[in-house]
Amino acid sequence: MSNIGSYEERSKNFDWSISEKKLDYKDGDAINIGWYCSDRICQMGKANKTALIWEGLGGVEKEYTFNDIRLRSNSIASFLKEQGINNEDRVCLFMDKIPELYIGFLGVLKLGAIAQPLFSAFGDESLFVRLDNAKTKAIITQKKHVKKVRKIVNQMPYLERIIIVDYDGKHPLREREISFNMDEAEKVESFDCFPTKAESPSVLHYTSGTTGQPKGVKHVHYSLISQYLTSKWVLDLKDDDIYWCTADPGWVTGTSYGIIGPWSLGITQCVLDTGFSAESWYKFIEKRGVTVWYSAPTAIRSLMKAGDELVKEFDLTSLRHLASVGEPLNAEAVIWSDKVFGKSFLDTYWQTETGSIMLTNFPGMKIKPGSMGKPFPGVTATVLDVETLEPITEIGKAGLIGFKPDWPALMRGFWANEETYKKKFKNGWYLPGDRASIDSDGYYWFIGRDDDVINTAGHLVSPFEVESALLEHESVAESAVVAKPDDVNMEVVKAFVTIKPGYTADKDLELKIMNFIRKKLSPLAMPQEIEYVDSLPKTRSGKIMRRVLHAQEWGEEVGDLSTLEND
Ligand code: WT7
Numbered sequence: 252m253s254n255i256g257s258y259e260e261r262s263k264n265f266d267w268s269i270s271e272k273k274l275d276y277k278d279g280d281a282i283n284i285g286w287y288c289s290d291r292i293c294q295m296g297k298a299n300k301t302a303l304i305w306e307g308l309g310g311v312e313k314e315y316t317f318n319d320i321r322l323r324s325n326s327i328a329s330f331l332k333e334q335g336i337n338n339e340d341r342v343c344l345f346m347d348k349i350p351e352l353y354i355g356f357l358g359v360l361k362l363g364a365i366a367q368p369l370f371s372a373f374g375d376e377s378l379f380v381r382l383d384n385a386k387t388k389a390i391i392t393q394k395k396h397v398k399k400v401r402k403i404v405n406q407m408p409y410l411e412r413i414i415i416v417d418y419d420g421k422h423p424l425r426e427r428e429i430s431f432n433m434d435e436a437e438k439v440e441s442f443d444c445f446p447t448k449a450e451s452p453s454v455l456h457y458t459s460g461t462t463g464q465p466k467g468v469k470h471v472h473y474s475l476i477s478q479y480l481t482s483k484w485v486l487d488l489k490d491d492d493i494y495w496c497t498a499d500p501g502w503v504t505g506t507s508y509g510i511i512g513p514w515s516l517g518i519t520q521c522v523l524d525t526g527f528s529a530e531s532w533y534k535f536i537e538k539r540g541v542t543v544w545y546s547a548p549t550a551i552r553s554l555m556k557a558g559d560e561l562v563k564e565f566d567l568t569s570l571r572h573l574a575s576v577g578e579p580l581n582a583e584a585v586i587w588s589d590k591v592f593g594k595s596f597l598d599t600y601w602q603t604e605t606g607s608i609m610l611t612n613f614p615g616m617k618i619k620p621g622s623m624g625k626p627f628p629g630v631t632a633t634v635l636d637v638e639t640l641e642p643i644t645e646i647g648k649a650g651l652i653g654f655k656p657d658w659p660a661l662m663r664g665f666w667a668n669e670e671t672y673k674k675k676f677k678n679g680w681y682l683p684g685d686r687a688s689i690d691s692d693g694y695y696w697f698i699g700r701d702d703d704v705i706n707t708a709g710h711l712v713s714p715f716e717v718e719s720a721l722l723e724h725e726s727v728a729e730s731a732v733v734a735k736p737d738d739v740n741m742e743v744v745k746a747f748v749t750i751k752p753g754y755t756a757d758k759d760l761e762l763k764i765m766n767f768i769r770k771k772l773s774p775l776a777m778p779q780e781i782e783y784v785d786s787l788p789k790t791r792s793g794k795i796m797r798r799v800l801h802a803q804e805w806g807e808e809v810g811d812l813s814t815l816e817n818d
Pocket of ligand 1: 451504578598599601604667699706709
């Protein structure tokens with residue numbers, strides 16, 4: 252029997268107080284995610300239960316019980332406090348998927364500070380714009396990433412502490428740098444968690460839009476109410492599960508469902524901190540006996556590519572429930588997973604701003620491969636007419652997804668960007684910026700984004716950010732960046748550039764530019780192809796028309812070109 256039982260029944264009688272009651276939370280109480288994920292679980296008698304099973308490169312393994320993560324997050328919180336970090340200060344977590352990242356996240360929250368996780372593969376420029384926007388006070392990082400921080404530290408007077416979790420004493424620490432070793436630090440038996448309330452800020456995740464710099468999405472401790480219940484009903488987590496969320500906590504899936512959801516339920520989770528290979532993933536599932544697996548379409552397509560024969564070399568019978576998020580999950584992937592694992596990946600739809608799962612397939616529900624499923628109980632969803640922003644009544648007609656802005660995990664703002672935040676709400680609806688249609692059974696079907704943002708392997712890349720970075724390369728005069736179709740990643744970044752006189756438009760320059768972007772931004776933002784052009788299509792007012800280039804890449808009709816200048 253699944254945790255949700257009957258979707259219809261749950262939807263009819265739904266009230267978020269169901270979740271509040273399970274968490275013993277009453278309106279006005281203190282609520283702290285760090286405490287809920289460790290101290291409370293210990294109080295419930297699970298102190299000796301394994302919380303985290305971690306495996307890194309070369310087969311290194313570590314295990315932590317709920318009591319271990321309680322004590323260690325206490326140590327981190329006290330250390331930060333000693334360093335002068337206060338509630339609501341931003342603390343960036345800039346690490347690979349190591350235990351310090353997961354446990355440090357809880358420590359930051361216990362202090363009442365705001366956790367700002369950033370993807371460790373970010374280059375110095377990507378890191379700088381995000382730290383500068385949040386005026387981050389401390390960053391917790393590793394030796395291997397400290398170089399990138401040092402490169403920009405002089406531009407960040409507000410960054411008071413750079414905490415290195417694996418300092419080996421080989422090279423001297425510089426100003427503002429300090430060593431903190433989580434496993435060796437003195438265990439702090441009790442730490443008075445900051446009495447955060449429902450609306451106290453908790454997590455700050457950065458997400459890319461079409462224009463402007465990335466936006467810092469502000470979440471609050473009350474988001475737990477959504478994350479707890481969606482983990483229970485959608486991921487169907489039960490006490491004896493071994494759960495594996497493949498996402499990096501630099502992205503929201505890795506925090507909402509890679510830390511908060513499972514640990515607030517007292518579930519054992521495992522983490523594999525090595526690069527992707529189909530073989531190592533199957534081996535990990537077999538070795539750890541993974542029962543619930545939350546992953547992403549790009550990974551599933553990569554597994555499909557590795558072939559059916561490989562699957563047969565492993566015993567994957569522990570798998571009980573599979574779910575996916577991040578990009579459209581094509582019907583073939585759903586059907587394939589059913590064939591090789593005997594279970595279908597259930598698609599879930601949500602985003603950084605929503606904080607928790609919004610549209611989803613549930614265990615026990617009839618699955619229509621290719622559909623995102625139905626709204627989570629308590630979520631009022633619709634599809635709005637693009638012009639009038641009124642709900643569409645005609646079945647199957649495409650429009651903008653709209654959510655009534657009343658679920659606990661909805662973001663509470665964009666950091667220092669109130670104006671853009673307000674634009675996300677229209678006519679009483681929160682607009683995630685995606686298009687979909689609803690069929691006669693109430694299932695949602697994804698159509699596409701309503702903007703130019705590129706979704707590569709489930710990660711959003713802003714064309715604006717890549718274009719700006721390209722212009723910083725000495726050879727580039729103008730640039731336009733669009734998505735290009737790709738078998739595995741669905742979309743990859745493609746750049747069109749005009750180059751300055753004196754440079755030769757050849758393969759060598761292409762590779763140099765690619766590498767420049769990879770180091771400055773990230774491997775995801777790196778264009779997979781650079782096309783040299785004599786000029787870029789522009790509107791009469793001089794704005795580059797990405798949609799012309801986009802249509803060309805996807806073999807689609809270009810549409811209205813009346814404002815195009817150089818046609
Ligand atoms: C955007 C959000 C929260 C998960 C990680 C991504 C796209 C997400 C689906 C899905 C089709 C999807 C949307 C959304 N997206 N899930 N199941 N089917 N598209 O979070 O980086 O904030 O990206 O990813 O376009 O708006 P994110």
